[in-house]
Each structure stands twice: as C-alpha cells, then as structure tokens.
Amino acid sequence: MATKKSGLGKGLDSLITDKVGKNTTVKEKTEEKEATDGVMLNINKVEPNRDQPRRNFDEDALLELAESIKQFGILQPLLVQKKDDYYQIVAGERRWRAAKMAGIKEVPVIIKQLSDQEIMEISLIENIQRENLNPIEEALAYKRLLNEFNLKQDEVAERVSKSRTAVTNSMRLLKLNEKVQQMVIDEMLTTGHARALLGIDDQEKQFLVAQKIFDEKLSVRDTEKLVKKLQKEKKENKDTADLKDEKLEAIYRDLEEQIKQIFGTKVYIKQKNAKEGKVEIEYYSQDELDRIVDMFRTIHR
Incomplete structure (x- = not known):
C-alpha cells in the first residue's frame, strides 16, 4: 500500500533536514543535531546497499573523484542507516568507493532510520539527479517501486520529479530483448535507438537490427526509418499471406x-x-x- 508522501521529489535536501520539535528533550535534540549535522564513521563500518538501483560505476570517474577527495575531502556527507553491526549506505555509494580508493579512514555521514520504500526512493532520486543511472537501471528502479511498494505510475513520477510519460517510456525499455538492453547499458545504443527498436516485436530480430545499428553507426533518425520499413514489409507479407489463405x-x-x-x-x-x-x-x-x-x-x- 502506498505510504504517505514525504516530499521525496523535491530532492535529497528535503529528506535530511528534519526539524526538532519544541517538546524534544536535550538528549533527543543532541542526537537529532548530530544526525543532521553529520558524524565521522570508520569507513570499514559503512557498507553499500545491495538493493540500490545503480549497478555500474565508471572507474575513471571514480579515480577523478578519489583525487578530489584526497585534496579537499568529502564535501557532502553520506546518508546511512544503522544495521546490526554496520551502517548501510542509503545515498553516497560513489563517494564511499572513491574515498576507499583515496585511502580515507573515516567518512562524514548523516544517520537516519528509514523504511525500505524511502531507501529505494532516495537512492533512485540521488542517482537520477546526478544522471548516474543508465536507462535500464532507471527503468528497473521504477519497476521495483511499482511492484514492491504498490505505487502507481503517477505516484512514482511525482516522487522522482518526472512526468508520468517519462516514467512510462523508461519502463517500456524493459520489453526489449535482454541482449539489446545490455547494449544500452554498455552505451552501444542510445535510448533513442532503443525506443525505435520497440517497434519490432520479434525479439531476435530486435537484436539483429541493434547489431546493424551499432556496426553501421546508424543515427536515431536512420533507425526509425529502418524500423518503419521493416514494419511495412511485415504488413505487406501478412497481407499477401492472408490473401493467399483466402x-x-x-x-x-x-x-x-x-x-x-x-x-x-x-x-x-x-x-x-x-x-x-x-x-x-x-x-x-x-x-x-x-x-x-x-x-x-x-x-x-
């Protein structure tokens, strides 16, 4: 069942700046301030979230970030939540990986207790805002929000500050042949190429055309023309077969x-x-x- 809206679509800042109520005790205020302002944790006590939507990290980009961290430190704290004997990263895995490369022993964190849905939404939003997710990872994340948390497409769209059409078009990519999806992940095809390929129902033919696009370096416009030509040929063949049957x-x-x-x-x-x-x-x-x-x-x- 969908939970109460929490302003997630407004960005990460709105998630990690809770206000302290007037009746909060001194101890609670101190703990709240510590969680909001950030604390330093041993980097070995912090671990990634295995269910976060992002799966691929650019090694060259991580090395560049690691060099920056060596010079200036981590400028934005990681968002984490306490688990049994470690802290799970909710947002900031890329910074954590780069910090490890840089040999940093401690990392600044903000500690929050969040629901599984909030963790998923925050991870998705952070990566979308930074354009860190590839199109297939993004589509899979939307699918998880729909299936695991019973959200509707317009609710997902609101939470990630996207139009409902954008979310729908993103998820349509999951109808592609898995080998074609991998080509999108590997940046052999753009999302424009991938959307055009959705016009081909036959999964194996999709893959063959995808290979042709890559090998011949076809533009999105050329791909759309090719798909329309194949659709026309398919219709003509069907009409001929129907006439023959008649x-x-x-x-x-x-x-x-x-x-x-x-x-x-x-x-x-x-x-x-x-x-x-x-x-x-x-x-x-x-x-x-x-x-x-x-x-x-x-x-x-």
Whole structure:
C-alpha cells in the first residue's frame, strides 16, 4: 500500500533536514543535531546497499573523484542507516568507493532510520539527479517501486520529479530483448535507438537490427526509418499471406462441394500446412457408410 508522501521529489535536501520539535528533550535534540549535522564513521563500518538501483560505476570517474577527495575531502556527507553491526549506505555509494580508493579512514555521514520504500526512493532520486543511472537501471528502479511498494505510475513520477510519460517510456525499455538492453547499458545504443527498436516485436530480430545499428553507426533518425520499413514489409507479407489463405480457402470450399456432389453427403477438407491435410466424409447410418464404401470400391476397380 502506498505510504504517505514525504516530499521525496523535491530532492535529497528535503529528506535530511528534519526539524526538532519544541517538546524534544536535550538528549533527543543532541542526537537529532548530530544526525543532521553529520558524524565521522570508520569507513570499514559503512557498507553499500545491495538493493540500490545503480549497478555500474565508471572507474575513471571514480579515480577523478578519489583525487578530489584526497585534496579537499568529502564535501557532502553520506546518508546511512544503522544495521546490526554496520551502517548501510542509503545515498553516497560513489563517494564511499572513491574515498576507499583515496585511502580515507573515516567518512562524514548523516544517520537516519528509514523504511525500505524511502531507501529505494532516495537512492533512485540521488542517482537520477546526478544522471548516474543508465536507462535500464532507471527503468528497473521504477519497476521495483511499482511492484514492491504498490505505487502507481503517477505516484512514482511525482516522487522522482518526472512526468508520468517519462516514467512510462523508461519502463517500456524493459520489453526489449535482454541482449539489446545490455547494449544500452554498455552505451552501444542510445535510448533513442532503443525506443525505435520497440517497434519490432520479434525479439531476435530486435537484436539483429541493434547489431546493424551499432556496426553501421546508424543515427536515431536512420533507425526509425529502418524500423518503419521493416514494419511495412511485415504488413505487406501478412497481407499477401492472408490473401493467399483466402484463395486457398475458396479452392478447398469448391473441392468440398464437388466431392459432396459425388458422395451425396457432407465433406470437409482440413489443411495442416501447405502440403498436408485430411478429407472428412460424414455418414448418418450404417447403410450410408456401406454405400460410400461401395463407391470407393467401384472407383478402385
């Protein structure tokens, strides 16, 4: 069931700046201030969230960030939550990875207790705001919000500050052949190419066309033209096949009528494929069956 809206679509700042109530005790105020302002934690006590939407990290970009951290430190605290004997990263895994590369021993963190849905939403928002997710990771994250937390598409769109159409179009990419999805992840295809390929229903054909796009360096416009051409050819082939079927149907009905005139009973021709089929002759009494058999014997002689 969808939880109460929490302003997640406004960005991460609105999530990590809770106000202290007037009746809060001194101890609670101190703990709240510490959580909001950030504390330093041993980097080995902090671990990534295995369910976070992002799966791929650019090594070169991480090295650049690591060099920056060596010079200036981590400028923005990680958002974490307490687990059994460690702190799980909710937002900031890229900074954590770069800090490890830089040999940093302690990292600044803000500690929060969050629901699974809030963790998922925050991770998604952070990565979308920084454009860190590839299109397939983003689509999978939207799918998780829909399936695991029973949100509707317009609710997901509101939480991540996207239009409902943008969320819908993103999730459509998951209908692509898995090999084509991997090509999008590997940046062999753009989202524009991928959306055009959705016009091809046959999964294997999708992949073959995707390879052609990559090999021949086709633009999105060229890809759209190619897909339209394939769709037109498919329709023409279907129309031709339908017309051929109609002609065959007419021929079979005529043959049925001719055989019916010979045997004086209903006859059906049923086609299995282009070369095979069967002929069914109805009879309604033993005498009629004997008559039909005698006719066959006469023909055989």
